[in-house]
Amino acid sequence: MAEAENRHFDIIAWLLDSKGTHYSGDYFLKRFLKLVSSKSDHQNAATPIKIDVWNYGEL
Numbered sequence: 001m002a003e004a005e006n007r008h009f010d011i012i013a014w015l016l017d018s019k020g021t022h023y024s025g026d027y028f029l030k031r032f033l034k035l036v037s038s039k040s041d042h043q044n045a046a047t048p049i050k051i052d053v054w055n056y057g058e059l
Contacts, residue, residue, distance in 0.1 A: 018056040026056040 018026035030051050037045045 029056055 014020050015022065015024075015028040016032060018029050022028075033046065033051045034048050037047070037051065
């Protein structure tokens, strides 16, 4: 079980890495952040526009 979890974690980490070898840049990271922020009821949650303009190259 732990080996499968590690494998899934590795895949998710790879997709969320804006410098990953998947050649999708920050696409997956932005989609994930937009999904999380849309589910948040916190008034300071990031908006889709803020998520789009943030610089992810320094992460």
